[in-house]
Amino acid sequence: MKLLLHTCCAPCSVKCIETLRREGIEPELYWFNPNIHPFTEYRSRRDTLIAYAKMIGAQLHLEDTYGLRAFVQAVCPNFDDRCTYCYQVRMSAAAQYAAEHGYDGFSTTLLISPYQKHEEIREIAQRAGEQYGTAFVYRDFRPYFREGQQAARELGLYMQKYCGCIFSEEERYQKKKKK
Numbered sequence: 001m002k003l004l005l006h007t008c009c010a011p012c013s014v015k016c017i018e019t020l021r022r023e024g025i026e027p028e029l030y031w032f033n034p035n036i037h038p039f040t041e042y043r044s045r046r047d048t049l050i051a052y053a054k055m056i057g058a059q060l061h062l063e064d065t066y067g068l069r070a071f072v073q074a075v076c077p078n079f080d081d082r083c084t085y086c087y088q089v090r091m092s093a094a095a096q097y098a099a100e101h102g103y104d105g106f107s108t109t110l111l112i113s114p115y116q117k118h119e120e121i122r123e124i125a126q127r128a129g130e131q132y133g134t135a136f137v138y139r140d141f142r143p144y145f146r147e148g149q150q151a152a153r154e155l156g157l158y159m160q161k162y163c164g165c166i167f168s169e170e171e172r173y174q175k176k177k178k179k
Helices: 010-022 039-056 068-075 079-100 118-132 142-155 164-179
Strands: 003-006 028-031 060-062 106-107
Touching: 003 010, 003 079, 010 039, 010 142, 028 079, 028 164, 039 060, 060 118, 068 164, 079 106, 079 118, 106 118
Parallel strands: 003 028, 003 106, 028 060
Antiparallel strands: none
8 A cells, every 4th residue: 555644743653654564554754734833843843754754764755835824824813723724734735645646545643642633633634535536544543652752752853842833832831831
């Protein structure tokens, strides 16, 4: 199976890639994350993924789009429902890329995080796959989350402290402040 794996970051990809490889699937990685802000964070995550892909011999396709203005315009003024847009824009881009480049299907490393809206990602990705005529390959990677984070630390990968958008960064600091 020729699988495109939308990859949000290197740490989340570690166990997703290992799991797929154990199944006999060699995923090709796809970076499209215009939700990540500020630019320094975007660059750190992108560059870490580039280095990790080289380290493990994985093919990486970059859609190198830093999209602050487009992201903010799309979620304004309903910032609390931003995740839906975020999932839609990334899963749609992954499905379109997979369809246009001859992949049998696509998946996403977002499915490893217990902090993401898992069922919403699944539904959005399935719809995107149907729209572009490519299969969404579902895997529940969540059982590997802690193990994957530990492996990423041991590899010395950059470990982010929030989901990615500027609003999730704001929430991170608000939680720290409350403590």
